[in-house]
Amino acid sequence: MNSSVSVPKDGRLANTNSNQNFPTWSNLLEDFFNRDLPSVFSSNYNTGYSLPKVNIKETADNYQLEMAAPGLKKSDFNLEIDNQVLTISSETKEEQEHKEGNYTRREFGYSSFKRTFNLPESIDDAQINASYNEGILRILLPKKEEAKQKPARNIQIS
Numbered sequence: 001m002n003s004s005v006s007v008p009k010d011g012r013l014a015n016t017n018s019n020q021n022f023p024t025w026s027n028l029l030e031d032f033f034n035r036d037l038p039s040v041f042s043s044n045y046n047t048g049y050s051l052p053k054v055n056i057k058e059t060a061d062n063y064q065l066e067m068a069a070p071g072l073k074k075s076d077f078n079l080e081i082d083n084q085v086l087t088i089s090s091e092t093k094e095e096q097e098h099k100e101g102n103y104t105r106r107e108f109g110y111s112s113f114k115r116t117f118n119l120p121e122s123i124d125d126a127q128i129n130a131s132y133n134e135g136i137l138r139i140l141l142p143k144k145e146e147a148k149q150k151p152a153r154n155i156q157i158s
Contacts, residue, residue, distance in 0.1 A: 051113050052137075060149040063123070063141040067115070070135030077137060081125050088137070089114040122147030 052069045065086075069077075072090060080087045091112040098105045119125070119141065127142040 051115060054115065062143055065117070065139040065141065067137040067139075068135060069132075069137055072132075072135075074132040077130075077132065079130055079139070081119070081128065084119045084121060084123070084125075086117045086119055086128075086139075086141075087114065088116075088139075120147075 052067045054068075055066045057064045057066075067088065069090065072092065076090045076092055078087075078089045078091075080089075089112070091110075093108070093110050095108040096106070122143050124142045124144045128139065130137065130139045132138070
């Protein structure tokens with residue numbers, strides 16, 4: 001530990017072993033007001049909310065999409081396909097009111113999400129089907145017959 005003492009020209013004592021890393025009030029206030037505050041126009045304004053995670057798997061005959069959305073009901077989902085774009089959305093509202101004695105407690109909540117996926121033209125959109133079980137939304141996107149992978153075959157040389 002260095003405990004050297006230097007004497008400035010004015011004759012007062014100065015300790016050169018001061019803790020420079022300890023923040024002062026002015027530094028704390030300056031850091032607080034100079035930090036980037038979230039903007040209403042930023043892409044993730046509501047930082048407590050995230051989109052449901054999605055897994056997509058391709059097989060020879062179809063694409064399989066799985067979305068983790070626990071706590072929702074099958075009726076909470078809206079699936080649409082328009083112009084080779086699959087849109088999965090959900091909107092839930094909850095209101096509770098509790099009256100007891102001379103007070104009333106009201107609570108309400110709202111949540112929503114919307115995910116879109118550009119589908120390849122090889123999808124047979126008339127055959128798309130979906131199911132929801134145990135918090136997982138599963139969507140089967142079958143391929144058109146001409147787009148399905150064909151097994152390799154040997155060609156005989158004549």
